[in-house]
Amino acid sequence: MSRLDRTLIADLAPFQGMDAADLDTMLGQARSMRVVKETSIFEQEAEAHAFFLLLDGHVRVVKTTPDGQQVIVRYISPGELLGIARALGRTTYPATAVAAVDCVILSWPSRLWSEFAAAFPSFGANTYKAVGARLQDAHARVIEMSTEQVDRRVAHALLKLVQQTGKKTDDGLLIDFPLSRQDIADMTGTTLHTVSRLMTAWEERGLVKSGRQKVTVVQPHKLLLLAEGQADK
Amino acid sequence: MSRLDRTLIADLAPFQGMDAADLDTMLGQARSMRVVKETSIFEQEAEAHAFFLLLDGHVRVVKTTPDGQQVIVRYISPGELLGIARALGRTTYPATAVAAVDCVILSWPSRLWSEFAAAFPSFGANTYKAVGARLQDAHARVIEMSTEQVDRRVAHALLKLVQQTGKKTDDGLLIDFPLSRQDIADMTGTTLHTVSRLMTAWEERGLVKSGRQKVTVVQPHKLLLLAEGQADK
DNA sequence: GATAAACGTTGCGAGAACGCAAACAAAGCC
DNA sequence: GGCTTTGTTTGCGTTCTCGCAACGTTTATC
Structure with a gap:
């Protein structure tokens, strides 16, 4: 298993305020993988066994309605977390994530989520801030759709x-x-x-x-x- | 100043998992107030100097677009927090909250938000879970508006x-x-x-x-x- | 109790966007 | 290189929903 260098992630928003040792701890438990274009990273309603960080590529997050209509919730760019169902108090993924191009991602078992959030306060705070930003974004979209x-x-x-x-x-x-x-x-x-x-x-x-x-x-x-x-x- | 009894809030979702002493600590710093029907509790874009708990009544949260159109983001029921801009990483309120009927609310200075979240992990977790729920709700609404x-x-x-x-x-x-x-x-x-x-x-x-x-x-x-x-x- | 203000109803015409269908163009495959 | 697949364009009729306007009704005000 190839070593992951901490410079890979040190500058990314979710990891701001963390020190080198903590970054290494997180990386030590991460698994890196390639995702082929148009392949899904996780599926709506499936058990949320892991959360992810997009290192390279672009991912679209899609919700499908019971009658098969699709809505693209958002596009994810490198450096963003995805699949953080646990941070939202869920055990299943609320949407499907599909690689829009060939991607490189890191993954951690969901089980580690609460550990990380507790052990590395900056990481927790950064993530919650991101969730807050997404909430505002979603609201902005509701407004837009309405008006x-x-x-x-x-x-x-x-x-x-x-x-x-x-x-x-x-x-x-x-x-x-x-x-x-x-x-x-x-x-x-x-x-x-x-x-x-x-x-x-x-x-x-x-x-x-x-x-x-x-x-x-x-x-x-x-x-x-x-x-x-x-x-x- | 009349004493606030902890049974007022002990059973409410945001305070689950907190012990009696912590509840008292929070209540000790809270200010209770009545809000007359159709009066605003806080205004969109204003500095978020406080966050609130609705004890009785109903509050509607409204966003107004630059050209004056209104969108009701949601209605708040007793036992819910509102105005938690800080938890979303904001310093201003993202919307206006108006009492739909005469209401009773508690308020705390925003400054205390991070203190509480740090000192009472359950409170922090409960709140973030609520934010997560709101995010899902907002997404559900986007889907609905789209389809x-x-x-x-x-x-x-x-x-x-x-x-x-x-x-x-x-x-x-x-x-x-x-x-x-x-x-x-x-x-x-x-x-x-x-x-x-x-x-x-x-x-x-x-x-x-x-x-x-x-x-x-x-x-x-x-x-x-x-x-x-x-x-x- | 009269008057004003706020809220609700209804008719009609207009327009935005959809849905269907058919044709076209580019990319992938053998 | 021909064939299939996938994505795009465009025309046309239809429908939902809006916007305006006028009117009716309930509540508040003095």
């Missing part, structure tokens, strides 16, 4: 992804993983048809550039105006 | 309120505080007009009975069927 119409919701979703994973290219800011029309629809509570229509309209106006599972935001500023509603339609 | 149409959302909202505060009457289960059509609309992301139409339709079918700021669910079971979509329209 804004589709085009603005889609614009907001794209801007958030760009902010999270935007990669500078000649054309603008490219969202750094495969993202289909259906994915965008699942994020914003609409249909792939409507997203497709919006994208072509925006492409004509020069706001974005997009192809098969690929989106580049050309004029983030104008897209923001549209999202915020100063829109000139 | 369900208005009538089901309204049905769900009513059922949730009934479950939370339902009071048995001759007609059925009465929601135990003034609840206007506009309030229901603000909870479900629709308009008071649409809610009004739904309510009259449901009243004709004998599912509910409602008057001015008053809603009684007559046949919860049938309303649930409608909410879940086995609906016979």
Whole structure:
């Protein structure tokens, strides 16, 4: 088993305020693994036997309704924890996590969660802070779904992804993983048809550039105006 | 200053697992107060100088968008904490809390939050568990807003309120505080007009009975069927 | 008890978004 | 290289829900 170096994680948000020895303790009990694109890391409703840290790649977290509709709860970027059901007082995962690209992750048995939280107060505090941030995010989304119409919701979703994973290219800011029309629809509570229509309209106006599972935001500023509603339609 | 008896709070969820002495310590630093109906307990964006416990009454938590639209995030029942911005890593309140009826609350200075969480591990754990529950609730709402149409959302909202505060009457289960059509609309992301139409339709079918700021669910079971979509329209 | 304010109901027209269907384009596979 | 699979575009009719407006009803105020 190859040794995991603490510089891998020392700078990541969940581990701020921890000293070197503690990091090593945590790493000593971690298992690293590769996850192939489109493979699930854990499944909704399954027993939460482990929690994870995304080291590299992008993961989408999906909830499926009883009648089969999908909603993308969020995308996870490197350095974030996932599957922390225990921190939410659950024993099963509330959603399914799927690798959007090939990923590298660390995993720990769920059993260790409470140990870590108790032994390393910073780690616990960081995690709870992250949960708090997610709660606010979820609320923001409820507001958005309640008060804004589709085009603005889609614009907001794209801007958030760009902010999270935007990669500078000649054309603008490219969202750094495969993202289909259906994915965008699942994020914003609409249909792939409507997203497709919006994208072509925006492409004509020069706001974005997009192809098969690929989106580049050309004029983030104008897209923001549209999202915020100063829109000139 | 009148003494607060520990039996006031000993059985409430946030204080489970705490011993008598700790409860007294907390109560010793609490301030109790009455809040008149339709008065706000704290305001969105204001400095979070205190956190609260609702002892009696009902409180609605409201978010207002920049352009003035309101969304009711949730209703709080006796025994629940509110204004725990600090537990979410915030220094300002993320929403406004308004007494739906005359209320009795306890308050503590925010400064004490971290002290309590550290000194009384059960209290901290209980609170974080509550935050986790709220996160799941918020996610459930995002799913609902994304995938369900208005009538089901309204049905769900009513059922949730009934479950939370339902009071048995001759007609059925009465929601135990003034609840206007506009309030229901603000909870479900629709308009008071649409809610009004739904309510009259449901009243004709004998599912509910409602008057001015008053809603009684007559046949919860049938309303649930409608909410879940086995609906016979 | 008259008047005002708040809340609720209902009709009608409009528009956003959906759903279906068909055609097209790109990527993967043998 | 042809074939299949997967993702995207686009047209068209439909439907839900909104927005406006007018009116009715209950509660509060002086």
